[in-house]
Amino acid sequence: MKNLISISSKLEIFPNEIFFEIFDRLLPSDLYQAFYGLNIRLNTVLNDSRMRFRDNISSFNSKEFRSYIQNILPQILNRLVSFTFGTYDTDEYQQASCFLHTYSIDLTHFQHLRTLVIIKMTISDVPIIQSAVIRLIHLVNLRLSVDSNDVGRLSVVNITNDLLLGSRLKHVKMDMCARIVFENINQISNIEQLSIVWCQLQELTHLLQYTPQLYTLKATISGLNDSQNWIESFPINFTQQYNLRLRSLKLVIDSILFDHLLLFLQQLTELRSLWLLLNHYEYMNVDKWENLFKSSLVKLDQLDLTIALMKPILPVQTILFSTPSLICEKFNTKFWFDRGWCAKLHEYDHCIRLIVLNNMISTIKRLKRQ
Known part of the structure; x- marks a missing residue:
């Protein structure tokens, strides 16, 4: 005692x-x-x-969630600096919907929040989140995802200035499972890291005009609605005109012509790191890649290029671009070796993957020469 x-x-x-x-x-x-x-x-x-708190309630069952909302959250709401809600498994209950609608929790009351993660909300919730985020003046990190069960083939998510204009907002990740549209963005944002799933190429180029501080970009992008209009309106000296500082780019590409991708990449002259996942034989054109790296991406150091193709390889493709094994050899010439890059070809039952990436041995030798 x-x-x-x-x-x-x-x-x-x-x-x-x-x-x-x-x-x-x-x-x-x-x-x-x-x-x-x-x-x-x-x-x-x-x-x-x-006293400041960090909390993640995404693993709570419905009973635990209800108790938390009624008993814990009211006592800590304005002292949370990091908060995650929403469940990955929405079969049991939709936590994000319950949070925003059943209990009508107002996110603007989270005045000290620096990190906000919302898992599997609905598309109709996006406007609610956008109007709240602009008022969270301390927010630095934002991560949003939409429940794929709520997404139709033609679903669109419209992003406005409110989502990206936070004075301290630096890191944003949007996994919307639907096409993201940025046409309503018309004010400069301070974000430095951005991850998007998914948008069209013209939307991405529009967004970049208003994100001069963006340093790292990860995106899944698809084709163009009006390619001719995009080509004609695409600014010359894009990076210089908009003072872009983009250094690291990671793209998953679907249904975009090689020439359109090249036109986009040619403007990103400050890139140091490039990661690409491509799925068309057209991208096997080694000469076009070499010209890109010689003329535009001269500062590029880190490269991870993957071209994945389904079998069978059509005869017309081998006539136009040669066989994958011969193409792999072209990616292993002196031009590529001098930059510290090498290619490998992986063949599987149903597909092939040509991968070009940094060769550590040649990179070390190049650094020693410098």
């Missing part, structure tokens, strides 16, 4: 900052269940306005 009293008295003299450090490593739901109500001191620490 004396030992318990002694421990209790020692806890009483600890400064609040010690508790902050300890509690910072625990989830709020665990904290309040374990410590709230034990004594006045712990209650005071948990309710201290300086």
Whole structure:
């Protein structure tokens, strides 16, 4: 009994900052269940306005979620700095929908939020999120995903200025399972890292005009609605005109002509790292790649180029572009070796994959020469 009293008295003299450090490593739901109500001191620490919380409730079942919304969230809402909600398995219940509609939680009350992750919301929820995000003045990281069960073949997600204009917003990831449209974007954003699934090429070029601070871009992109109009309106000296600082680009390409992709890449003259996943025989044209790297992407150092083709390879393709094995040899000439890149051909039962990437040995030798 004396030992318990002694421990209790020692806890009483600890400064609040010690508790902050300890509690910072625990989830709020665990904290309040374990410590709230034990004594006045712990209650005071948990309710201290300086106390900040990080929480992820995506694994909660419906009963746990309901209890959390009713008992825990009201006490910590304006002190959360990182919050994740929504479930990956929406068969049991749709947590994001319950959060936004059943309980009508207003995200604008999360005034100290720096990271927000919403998993598997509906497309109709996107406008609600956009109008809230612009008012979260401390938000730095934003990640959104849409439930694929809510997406139709012609579904479109319209992104407005509100989503990207946060003064501190730097990192954004959007996995919408539907075409993302940026035509309503007309103000400069400060975001530095962006991930998109998916949009069309003309939408991406439009967005880049308003994201001069963008450093890293990952996107799944598809073809053009009006290729001729896009070609005619595409600015010359795109990077210089819009002061782009894009250094790292990762693209999954579907249904885009090689010449259109080249026109886009030729403008990104500051690129240092390029990762591409392509799925058409047309991209086997080694001469076009060499011309791109000689004339435009002269600063490129890191390359990861994958061309995946389904079998059988048609005779007309081998006539136009040669066989995959011979093409692989062309990707292994002095031009590629001098840049530290090498090609490998992987053949499977139903497909082939030609991969061009950095060769560590040649890269080390090149660096030593420099």
